[in-house]
Amino acid sequence: MVGIGPGHPLDRTRRAEEAIARSRVVIGYQRYLDLIADLTEGKELIATGMTAEVERCRIALERAEGGEEVALVSSGDPGIYGMAGLALELAAAHKSPVPIEIIPGVSSANAAAARLGAPLMCDFATISLSDLLVPWETIRARIEAVAAADLVCVLYNPRSKKRRKQLDEAAALFRAHRSGATPVGIGTSLGTEGETVVLTNLDDFLNHPIGMRSIVIIGNSSSQHLGNWFITPRGYRLSW
Amino acid sequence: MVGIGPGHPLDRTRRAEEAIARSRVVIGYQRYLDLIADLTEGKELIATGMTAEVERCRIALERAEGGEEVALVSSGDPGIYGMAGLALELAAAHKSPVPIEIIPGVSSANAAAARLGAPLMCDFATISLSDLLVPWETIRARIEAVAAADLVCVLYNPRSKKRRKQLDEAAALFRAHRSGATPVGIGTSLGTEGETVVLTNLDDFLNHPIGMRSIVIIGNSSSQHLGNWFITPRGYRLSW
Numbered sequence: 001m002v003g004i005g006p007g008h009p010l011d012r013t014r015r016a017e018e019a020i021a022r023s024r025v026v027i028g029y030q031r032y033l034d035l036i037a038d039l040t041e042g043k044e045l046i047a048t049g050m051t052a053e054v055e056r057c058r059i060a061l062e063r064a065e066g067g068e069e070v071a072l073v074s075s076g077d078p079g080i081y082g083m084a085g086l087a088l089e090l091a092a093a094h095k096s097p098v099p100i101e102i103i104p105g106v107s108s109a110n111a112a113a114a115r116l117g118a119p120l121m122c123d124f125a126t127i128s129l130s131d132l133l134v135p136w137e138t139i140r141a142r143i144e145a146v147a148a149a150d151l152v153c154v155l156y157n158p159r160s161k162k163r164r165k166q167l168d169e170a171a172a173l174f175r176a177h178r179s180g181a182t183p184v185g186i187g188t189s190l191g192t193e194g195e196t197v198v199l200t201n202l203d204d205f206l207n208h209p210i211g212m213r214s215i216v217i218i219g220n221s222s223s224q225h226l227g228n229w230f231i232t233p234r235g236y237r238l239s240w
Numbered sequence: 241m242v243g244i245g246p247g248h249p250l251d252r253t254r255r256a257e258e259a260i261a262r263s264r265v266v267i268g269y270q271r272y273l274d275l276i277a278d279l280t281e282g283k284e285l286i287a288t289g290m291t292a293e294v295e296r297c298r299i300a301l302e303r304a305e306g307g308e309e310v311a312l313v314s315s316g317d318p319g320i321y322g323m324a325g326l327a328l329e330l331a332a333a334h335k336s337p338v339p340i341e342i343i344p345g346v347s348s349a350n351a352a353a354a355r356l357g358a359p360l361m362c363d364f365a366t367i368s369l370s371d372l373l374v375p376w377e378t379i380r381a382r383i384e385a386v387a388a389a390d391l392v393c394v395l396y397n398p399r400s401k402k403r404r405k406q407l408d409e410a411a412a413l414f415r416a417h418r419s420g421a422t423p424v425g426i427g428t429s430l431g432t433e434g435e436t437v438v439l440t441n442l443d444d445f446l447n448h449p450i451g452m453r454s455i456v457i458i459g460n461s462s463s464q465h466l467g468n469w470f471i472t473p474r475g476y477r478l479s480w
Binding site: 012013015077088089102110113114118120229232235236 | 379
Protein backbone atom coordinates (compact mmCIF):
# COMPACT_ATOMS: atom_id res chain seq x y z
CA MET A 1 0.00 0.00 0.00
CA VAL A 2 1.77 3.10 -1.24
CA GLY A 3 0.58 6.64 -0.50
CA ILE A 4 1.67 9.05 -3.23
CA GLY A 5 0.60 12.29 -1.56
CA PRO A 6 -1.86 14.84 -2.89
CA GLY A 7 -0.74 14.62 -6.51
CA HIS A 8 2.39 16.62 -7.25
CA PRO A 9 5.57 14.54 -7.75
CA LEU A 10 7.47 16.73 -5.24
CA ASP A 11 5.01 15.80 -2.48
CA ARG A 12 5.80 12.08 -2.68
CA THR A 13 8.14 10.57 -0.14
CA ARG A 14 11.28 8.72 -1.16
CA ARG A 15 9.91 5.60 0.51
CA ALA A 16 6.89 5.69 -1.81
CA GLU A 17 9.04 6.21 -4.91
CA GLU A 18 11.39 3.37 -3.94
CA ALA A 19 8.48 0.99 -3.33
CA ILE A 20 7.06 1.72 -6.78
CA ALA A 21 10.52 1.41 -8.35
CA ARG A 22 11.04 -2.13 -7.03
CA SER A 23 7.54 -3.35 -7.92
CA ARG A 24 6.84 -5.27 -11.13
CA VAL A 25 3.10 -4.64 -10.96
CA VAL A 26 1.44 -1.31 -10.10
CA ILE A 27 -2.29 -1.23 -9.38
CA GLY A 28 -4.59 1.72 -8.83
CA TYR A 29 -7.43 3.90 -9.97
CA GLN A 30 -6.49 5.32 -13.41
CA ARG A 31 -6.15 8.91 -12.18
CA TYR A 32 -3.61 7.83 -9.54
CA LEU A 33 -1.62 5.86 -12.12
CA ASP A 34 -1.54 8.98 -14.31
CA LEU A 35 -0.04 10.94 -11.39
CA ILE A 36 2.92 8.54 -11.17
CA ALA A 37 3.48 7.93 -14.89
CA ASP A 38 7.09 9.15 -14.49
CA LEU A 39 7.80 6.20 -12.18
CA THR A 40 6.16 3.28 -13.98
CA GLU A 41 7.84 2.88 -17.37
CA GLY A 42 8.23 -0.81 -18.22
CA LYS A 43 5.96 -1.97 -15.41
CA GLU A 44 2.69 -3.82 -15.71
CA LEU A 45 -0.09 -1.36 -14.90
CA ILE A 46 -3.54 -2.46 -13.76
CA ALA A 47 -6.25 0.21 -13.52
CA THR A 48 -9.73 -0.38 -12.18
CA GLY A 49 -12.69 1.97 -11.78
CA MET A 50 -13.21 4.42 -8.95
CA THR A 51 -15.56 2.18 -6.96
CA ALA A 52 -13.78 -1.11 -7.66
CA GLU A 53 -11.72 -0.95 -4.45
CA VAL A 54 -12.31 -4.56 -3.44
CA GLU A 55 -11.36 -5.79 -6.90
CA ARG A 56 -8.16 -3.72 -6.84
CA CYS A 57 -7.12 -5.19 -3.48
CA ARG A 58 -8.00 -8.72 -4.56
CA ILE A 59 -5.89 -8.47 -7.72
CA ALA A 60 -3.00 -6.99 -5.73
CA LEU A 61 -3.09 -9.86 -3.22
CA GLU A 62 -3.40 -12.53 -5.92
CA ARG A 63 -0.45 -11.16 -7.86
CA ALA A 64 1.63 -10.84 -4.70
CA GLU A 65 0.75 -14.42 -3.73
CA GLY A 66 2.12 -15.42 -7.12
CA GLY A 67 5.49 -14.16 -5.97
CA GLU A 68 5.58 -10.69 -7.52
CA GLU A 69 6.29 -7.44 -5.71
CA VAL A 70 3.12 -5.36 -6.13
CA ALA A 71 2.48 -1.67 -5.41
CA LEU A 72 -1.15 -0.80 -4.71
CA VAL A 73 -1.21 3.00 -4.96
CA SER A 74 -3.50 5.49 -3.25
CA SER A 75 -3.47 9.27 -3.50
CA GLY A 76 -2.78 11.12 -0.26
CA ASP A 77 -2.26 8.63 2.57
CA PRO A 78 -3.65 5.08 2.15
CA GLY A 79 -4.49 5.04 5.87
CA ILE A 80 -6.77 8.11 5.74
CA TYR A 81 -10.01 7.21 3.92
CA GLY A 82 -7.78 5.11 1.64
CA MET A 83 -7.47 1.40 1.00
CA ALA A 84 -5.03 0.24 3.69
CA GLY A 85 -7.78 -1.15 5.90
CA LEU A 86 -9.51 -2.96 3.06
CA ALA A 87 -6.25 -4.60 1.94
CA LEU A 88 -5.54 -5.83 5.48
CA GLU A 89 -9.12 -7.08 5.93
CA LEU A 90 -9.08 -8.99 2.65
CA ALA A 91 -5.66 -10.47 3.41
CA ALA A 92 -6.87 -11.64 6.82
CA ALA A 93 -10.16 -13.03 5.47
CA HIS A 94 -8.27 -15.10 2.92
CA LYS A 95 -5.39 -16.01 5.23
CA SER A 96 -3.06 -14.51 2.65
CA PRO A 97 0.58 -15.11 3.59
CA VAL A 98 1.72 -12.00 1.70
CA PRO A 99 3.72 -9.49 3.78
CA ILE A 100 2.06 -6.06 3.56
CA GLU A 101 3.77 -2.73 4.17
CA ILE A 102 1.76 0.46 4.47
CA ILE A 103 3.68 3.51 3.28
CA PRO A 104 2.15 6.72 4.58
CA GLY A 105 1.95 9.89 2.53
CA VAL A 106 1.04 13.53 2.90
CA SER A 107 -2.75 13.40 3.23
CA SER A 108 -5.13 15.83 1.55
CA ALA A 109 -5.96 17.46 4.88
CA ASN A 110 -2.28 18.24 5.53
CA ALA A 111 -1.82 19.55 1.98
CA ALA A 112 -4.93 21.72 2.11
CA ALA A 113 -3.92 23.11 5.51
CA ALA A 114 -0.45 24.04 4.23
CA ARG A 115 -1.89 25.94 1.25
CA LEU A 116 -4.40 27.79 3.47
CA GLY A 117 -2.02 28.68 6.30
CA ALA A 118 -2.16 26.81 9.59
CA PRO A 119 -5.77 25.93 10.40
CA LEU A 120 -4.92 22.56 12.05
CA MET A 121 -2.44 23.79 14.67
CA CYS A 122 -4.66 22.69 17.54
CA ASP A 123 -7.13 19.88 18.07
CA PHE A 124 -9.28 18.93 15.10
CA ALA A 125 -11.56 16.24 13.71
CA THR A 126 -11.73 14.68 10.28
CA ILE A 127 -15.13 13.60 8.97
CA SER A 128 -16.16 12.19 5.60
CA LEU A 129 -19.58 13.27 4.35
CA SER A 130 -19.88 10.23 2.08
CA ASP A 131 -22.75 8.07 3.32
CA LEU A 132 -22.03 5.26 0.88
CA LEU A 133 -20.48 3.09 3.62
CA VAL A 134 -21.52 4.86 6.84
CA PRO A 135 -25.16 5.77 7.72
CA TRP A 136 -25.86 9.52 7.48
CA GLU A 137 -27.30 9.53 11.02
CA THR A 138 -23.90 8.39 12.38
CA ILE A 139 -22.09 11.06 10.39
CA ARG A 140 -24.59 13.71 11.42
CA ALA A 141 -24.18 12.87 15.13
CA ARG A 142 -20.39 13.15 14.81
CA ILE A 143 -20.64 16.55 13.11
CA GLU A 144 -22.97 17.73 15.87
CA ALA A 145 -20.52 16.59 18.59
CA VAL A 146 -17.51 18.13 16.84
CA ALA A 147 -19.35 21.42 16.21
CA ALA A 148 -20.41 21.63 19.87
CA ALA A 149 -16.90 20.80 21.14
CA ASP A 150 -15.40 23.75 19.20
CA LEU A 151 -13.04 21.47 17.27
CA VAL A 152 -11.67 22.60 13.92
CA CYS A 153 -13.11 20.18 11.36
CA VAL A 154 -11.80 18.78 8.07
CA LEU A 155 -14.56 17.55 5.76
CA TYR A 156 -13.55 14.86 3.25
CA ASN A 157 -15.83 13.99 0.31
CA PRO A 158 -17.92 17.10 0.98
CA ARG A 159 -20.07 16.89 -2.14
CA SER A 160 -20.52 14.97 -5.38
CA LYS A 161 -22.82 15.52 -8.33
CA LYS A 162 -25.45 13.23 -6.82
CA ARG A 163 -24.87 14.03 -3.16
CA ARG A 164 -25.47 17.66 -2.24
CA LYS A 165 -27.67 17.91 0.83
CA GLN A 166 -25.08 16.48 3.30
CA LEU A 167 -22.84 19.53 3.00
CA ASP A 168 -25.80 21.90 3.40
CA GLU A 169 -26.81 20.06 6.55
CA ALA A 170 -23.24 20.04 7.90
CA ALA A 171 -22.99 23.79 7.28
CA ALA A 172 -26.22 24.36 9.22
CA LEU A 173 -24.94 22.28 12.15
CA PHE A 174 -21.71 24.29 12.35
CA ARG A 175 -23.61 27.56 11.88
CA ALA A 176 -25.77 26.68 14.93
CA HIS A 177 -22.62 26.61 17.09
CA ARG A 178 -20.26 29.08 15.40
CA SER A 179 -20.24 32.64 14.08
CA GLY A 180 -20.89 33.17 10.38
CA ALA A 181 -17.51 34.92 10.20
CA THR A 182 -15.67 31.71 11.22
CA PRO A 183 -12.92 31.09 8.64
CA VAL A 184 -13.53 28.27 6.16
CA GLY A 185 -10.98 27.06 3.61
CA ILE A 186 -11.64 25.05 0.46
CA GLY A 187 -8.84 23.21 -1.35
CA THR A 188 -9.67 21.49 -4.64
CA SER A 189 -7.56 19.17 -6.84
CA LEU A 190 -4.56 19.87 -4.64
CA GLY A 191 -1.15 19.24 -6.12
CA THR A 192 -2.52 18.93 -9.64
CA GLU A 193 -2.86 21.40 -12.50
CA GLY A 194 -6.42 22.37 -11.65
CA GLU A 195 -5.59 23.25 -8.02
CA THR A 196 -7.69 25.99 -6.45
CA VAL A 197 -7.61 27.30 -2.89
CA VAL A 198 -10.35 29.54 -1.50
CA LEU A 199 -10.40 31.26 1.87
CA THR A 200 -13.90 32.28 2.93
CA ASN A 201 -16.19 31.94 5.95
CA LEU A 202 -19.06 29.88 7.32
CA ASP A 203 -21.79 32.18 5.97
CA ASP A 204 -20.30 32.33 2.48
CA PHE A 205 -18.54 29.06 1.69
CA LEU A 206 -21.48 27.25 0.07
CA ASN A 207 -21.39 29.89 -2.69
CA HIS A 208 -18.04 28.55 -3.94
CA PRO A 209 -17.44 25.51 -6.15
CA ILE A 210 -17.03 22.39 -3.98
CA GLY A 211 -16.85 18.91 -5.46
CA MET A 212 -15.49 15.40 -5.14
CA ARG A 213 -11.89 16.55 -5.18
CA SER A 214 -12.39 19.25 -2.57
CA ILE A 215 -11.41 19.33 1.09
CA VAL A 216 -13.24 21.81 3.33
CA ILE A 217 -11.70 23.03 6.59
CA ILE A 218 -14.03 24.72 9.10
CA GLY A 219 -12.37 26.84 11.77
CA ASN A 220 -13.30 27.08 15.45
CA SER A 221 -13.83 30.05 17.76
CA SER A 222 -10.07 30.76 17.89
CA SER A 223 -9.47 30.59 14.13
CA GLN A 224 -8.62 33.82 12.32
CA HIS A 225 -8.14 35.31 8.90
CA LEU A 226 -4.66 36.79 9.02
CA GLY A 227 -4.12 38.60 5.73
CA ASN A 228 -4.51 35.85 3.16
CA TRP A 229 -3.88 33.08 5.69
CA PHE A 230 -6.24 30.96 7.76
CA ILE A 231 -4.74 30.15 11.15
CA THR A 232 -5.82 28.63 14.43
CA PRO A 233 -3.38 30.04 17.01
CA ARG A 234 -1.95 27.69 19.63
CA GLY A 235 -1.69 30.48 22.16
CA TYR A 236 2.00 31.37 22.14
CA ARG A 237 2.93 34.79 23.54
CA LEU A 238 4.29 36.71 20.60
CA SER A 239 7.23 38.46 22.26
CA TRP A 240 9.68 39.57 19.60
CA MET B 241 8.38 26.13 7.16
CA VAL B 242 9.57 22.68 6.16
CA GLY B 243 8.05 19.45 7.49
CA ILE B 244 10.59 16.63 7.48
CA GLY B 245 8.24 13.78 8.37
CA PRO B 246 8.46 11.49 11.37
CA GLY B 247 12.23 11.15 11.34
CA HIS B 248 13.49 8.63 8.77
CA PRO B 249 15.11 10.16 5.65
CA LEU B 250 12.90 8.00 3.38
CA ASP B 251 9.75 9.58 4.82
CA ARG B 252 10.70 13.09 3.72
CA THR B 253 9.13 14.52 0.58
CA ARG B 254 11.26 15.76 -2.29
CA ARG B 255 9.74 19.22 -1.82
CA ALA B 256 11.12 19.31 1.73
CA GLU B 257 14.56 18.15 0.62
CA GLU B 258 14.70 20.70 -2.19
CA ALA B 259 13.69 23.54 0.14
CA ILE B 260 16.47 22.65 2.56
CA ALA B 261 18.95 22.26 -0.32
CA ARG B 262 18.34 25.81 -1.58
CA SER B 263 18.43 27.43 1.87
CA ARG B 264 21.59 29.06 3.23
CA VAL B 265 20.33 29.02 6.82
CA VAL B 266 18.57 26.08 8.52
CA ILE B 267 16.88 26.63 11.87
CA GLY B 268 15.30 24.12 14.23
CA TYR B 269 15.29 22.27 17.51
CA GLN B 270 18.62 20.38 17.75
CA ARG B 271 17.02 16.93 17.46
CA TYR B 272 15.34 17.90 14.18
CA LEU B 273 18.61 19.27 12.80
CA ASP B 274 20.26 15.94 13.70
CA LEU B 275 17.60 14.12 11.64
CA ILE B 276 18.54 16.07 8.50
CA ALA B 277 22.33 16.17 8.97
CA ASP B 278 22.74 14.49 5.56
CA LEU B 279 21.17 17.56 3.89
CA THR B 280 22.86 20.45 5.66
CA GLU B 281 26.59 20.23 4.97
CA GLY B 282 28.07 23.69 4.43
CA LYS B 283 24.94 25.48 5.65
CA GLU B 284 24.62 27.75 8.65
CA LEU B 285 22.72 25.81 11.35
CA ILE B 286 20.88 27.54 14.18
CA ALA B 287 19.54 25.34 16.97
CA THR B 288 17.42 26.59 19.85
CA GLY B 289 15.90 24.75 22.82
CA MET B 290 12.72 22.70 22.80
CA THR B 291 10.52 25.47 24.20
CA ALA B 292 12.11 28.39 22.35
CA GLU B 293 9.60 28.28 19.47
CA VAL B 294 9.01 32.03 19.36
CA GLU B 295 12.75 32.71 19.33
CA ARG B 296 13.24 30.22 16.49
CA CYS B 297 10.55 31.89 14.36
CA ARG B 298 11.85 35.36 15.13
CA ILE B 299 15.39 34.44 14.06
CA ALA B 300 14.05 32.79 10.89
CA LEU B 301 12.08 35.92 9.94
CA GLU B 302 14.96 38.27 10.73
CA ARG B 303 17.38 36.28 8.62
CA ALA B 304 14.88 36.02 5.76
CA GLU B 305 14.26 39.79 5.95
CA GLY B 306 18.00 40.17 5.52
CA GLY B 307 17.61 38.56 2.10
CA GLU B 308 18.60 34.99 2.82
CA GLU B 309 16.59 31.87 1.99
CA VAL B 310 15.83 30.26 5.34
CA ALA B 311 14.43 26.80 6.16
CA LEU B 312 12.65 26.54 9.51
CA VAL B 313 12.33 22.79 10.05
CA SER B 314 9.72 20.88 12.01
CA SER B 315 9.43 17.13 12.47
CA GLY B 316 6.27 15.56 11.06
CA ASP B 317 4.07 18.25 9.52
CA PRO B 318 4.61 21.91 10.56
CA GLY B 319 0.84 22.48 10.30
CA ILE B 320 -0.09 19.79 12.86
CA TYR B 321 0.91 20.95 16.36
CA GLY B 322 3.98 22.42 14.66
CA MET B 323 5.22 25.94 14.14
CA ALA B 324 3.49 27.03 10.93
CA GLY B 325 0.84 29.04 12.76
CA LEU B 326 3.34 30.77 15.01
CA ALA B 327 5.53 31.77 12.05
CA LEU B 328 2.54 33.28 10.23
CA GLU B 329 1.32 35.07 13.37
CA LEU B 330 4.74 36.58 14.06
CA ALA B 331 5.15 37.62 10.43
CA ALA B 332 1.75 39.33 10.48
CA ALA B 333 2.34 41.03 13.85
CA HIS B 334 5.59 42.51 12.55
CA LYS B 335 4.31 43.23 9.04
CA SER B 336 7.16 41.14 7.73
CA PRO B 337 7.34 41.29 3.92
CA VAL B 338 8.98 37.85 3.72
CA PRO B 339 7.15 35.31 1.50
CA ILE B 340 6.43 32.18 3.52
CA GLU B 341 5.82 28.71 2.08
CA ILE B 342 4.53 25.90 4.26
CA ILE B 343 5.73 22.49 3.10
CA PRO B 344 3.59 19.71 4.54
CA GLY B 345 5.06 16.39 5.66
CA VAL B 346 3.91 12.98 6.81
CA SER B 347 2.61 13.71 10.30
CA SER B 348 3.21 11.48 13.33
CA ALA B 349 -0.42 10.36 13.35
CA ASN B 350 -0.17 9.13 9.75
CA ALA B 351 3.14 7.39 10.45
CA ALA B 352 1.87 5.72 13.63
CA ALA B 353 -1.30 4.58 11.85
CA ALA B 354 0.71 3.01 9.02
CA ARG B 355 2.89 1.03 11.45
CA LEU B 356 -0.16 -0.18 13.41
CA GLY B 357 -2.36 -1.09 10.43
CA ALA B 358 -5.25 1.14 9.42
CA PRO B 359 -6.86 2.63 12.52
CA LEU B 360 -7.70 5.99 10.88
CA MET B 361 -9.73 4.72 7.90
CA CYS B 362 -12.88 6.44 9.07
CA ASP B 363 -13.64 9.63 10.96
CA PHE B 364 -11.24 10.55 13.75
CA ALA B 365 -10.16 13.36 16.04
CA THR B 366 -6.70 14.55 17.00
CA ILE B 367 -6.21 15.96 20.50
CA SER B 368 -3.06 17.12 22.29
CA LEU B 369 -2.95 16.43 26.03
CA SER B 370 -0.43 19.20 26.62
CA ASP B 371 -2.04 21.88 28.77
CA LEU B 372 0.88 24.29 28.46
CA LEU B 373 -1.01 26.50 25.97
CA VAL B 374 -4.62 25.25 26.24
CA PRO B 375 -6.55 24.99 29.55
CA TRP B 376 -7.07 21.39 30.70
CA GLU B 377 -10.82 21.98 31.06
CA THR B 378 -11.05 22.74 27.33
CA ILE B 379 -9.05 19.64 26.43
CA ARG B 380 -11.10 17.52 28.82
CA ALA B 381 -14.39 18.69 27.28
CA ARG B 382 -13.11 17.82 23.79
CA ILE B 383 -12.06 14.33 24.89
CA GLU B 384 -15.49 13.82 26.45
CA ALA B 385 -17.26 14.87 23.22
CA VAL B 386 -15.01 12.72 21.02
CA ALA B 387 -15.37 9.69 23.31
CA ALA B 388 -19.17 10.04 23.31
CA ALA B 389 -19.33 10.49 19.50
CA ASP B 390 -17.51 7.16 18.95
CA LEU B 391 -14.70 8.85 16.99
CA VAL B 392 -11.30 7.15 16.78
CA CYS B 393 -8.89 9.45 18.62
CA VAL B 394 -5.22 10.27 18.16
CA LEU B 395 -3.58 11.63 21.31
CA TYR B 396 -0.52 13.85 20.76
CA ASN B 397 1.80 14.73 23.67
CA PRO B 398 0.13 12.04 25.82
CA ARG B 399 2.57 12.24 28.73
CA SER B 400 5.81 13.82 29.88
CA LYS B 401 7.93 13.28 32.97
CA LYS B 402 6.14 16.07 34.79
CA ARG B 403 2.68 15.61 33.28
CA ARG B 404 1.10 12.23 33.98
CA LYS B 405 -2.46 12.66 35.23
CA GLN B 406 -3.90 13.96 31.91
CA LEU B 407 -3.46 10.60 30.20
CA ASP B 408 -4.97 8.76 33.16
CA GLU B 409 -7.98 11.06 33.00
CA ALA B 410 -8.32 10.70 29.23
CA ALA B 411 -8.20 6.90 29.58
CA ALA B 412 -11.00 7.03 32.16
CA LEU B 413 -13.14 9.21 29.88
CA PHE B 414 -12.76 6.79 26.97
CA ARG B 415 -13.30 3.81 29.29
CA ALA B 416 -16.65 5.33 30.36
CA HIS B 417 -17.86 5.17 26.73
CA ARG B 418 -15.96 2.19 25.24
CA SER B 419 -15.23 -1.45 26.01
CA GLY B 420 -11.94 -2.28 27.74
CA ALA B 421 -11.13 -4.52 24.77
CA THR B 422 -11.15 -1.52 22.36
CA PRO B 423 -7.86 -1.59 20.40
CA VAL B 424 -5.25 0.99 21.40
CA GLY B 425 -1.95 1.51 19.58
CA ILE B 426 1.15 3.25 20.86
CA GLY B 427 3.89 4.45 18.52
CA THR B 428 7.06 5.90 20.06
CA SER B 429 10.07 7.62 18.42
CA LEU B 430 8.66 6.73 14.99
CA GLY B 431 11.09 6.68 12.12
CA THR B 432 14.13 6.81 14.40
CA GLU B 433 16.40 4.10 15.79
CA GLY B 434 14.50 3.77 19.05
CA GLU B 435 11.13 3.20 17.33
CA THR B 436 8.66 0.99 19.17
CA VAL B 437 5.09 0.09 18.23
CA VAL B 438 2.71 -1.56 20.70
CA LEU B 439 -0.77 -2.88 19.97
CA THR B 440 -2.86 -3.25 23.11
CA ASN B 441 -6.30 -2.24 24.40
CA LEU B 442 -8.07 0.35 26.51
CA ASP B 443 -7.85 -1.66 29.75
CA ASP B 444 -4.15 -2.42 29.33
CA PHE B 445 -2.46 0.47 27.51
CA LEU B 446 -1.44 2.50 30.57
CA ASN B 447 0.83 -0.41 31.58
CA HIS B 448 3.10 0.28 28.58
CA PRO B 449 5.83 2.92 28.30
CA ILE B 450 4.33 6.17 26.96
CA GLY B 451 6.28 9.41 26.85
CA MET B 452 6.87 12.70 25.07
CA ARG B 453 7.72 11.01 21.78
CA SER B 454 4.69 8.73 21.80
CA ILE B 455 1.45 8.91 19.84
CA VAL B 456 -1.54 6.99 21.21
CA ILE B 457 -4.41 5.92 18.94
CA ILE B 458 -7.67 4.89 20.64
CA GLY B 459 -10.07 2.84 18.53
CA ASN B 460 -13.86 3.14 18.39
CA SER B 461 -16.65 0.56 18.56
CA SER B 462 -15.86 -0.67 15.02
CA SER B 463 -12.09 -1.00 15.50
CA GLN B 464 -10.60 -4.50 15.57
CA HIS B 465 -7.44 -6.42 16.25
CA LEU B 466 -6.83 -8.37 13.06
CA GLY B 467 -3.82 -10.60 13.69
CA ASN B 468 -1.08 -8.10 14.48
CA TRP B 469 -2.91 -5.21 12.85
CA PHE B 470 -5.20 -2.54 14.29
CA ILE B 471 -7.92 -1.61 11.80
CA THR B 472 -11.11 0.43 11.73
CA PRO B 473 -13.12 -1.04 8.82
CA ARG B 474 -14.91 1.33 6.46
CA GLY B 475 -17.65 -1.17 5.78
CA TYR B 476 -16.76 -2.58 2.36
CA ARG B 477 -18.35 -5.94 1.49
CA LEU B 478 -15.43 -8.34 1.24
CA SER B 479 -16.50 -10.31 -1.84
CA TRP B 480 -13.45 -12.06 -3.32
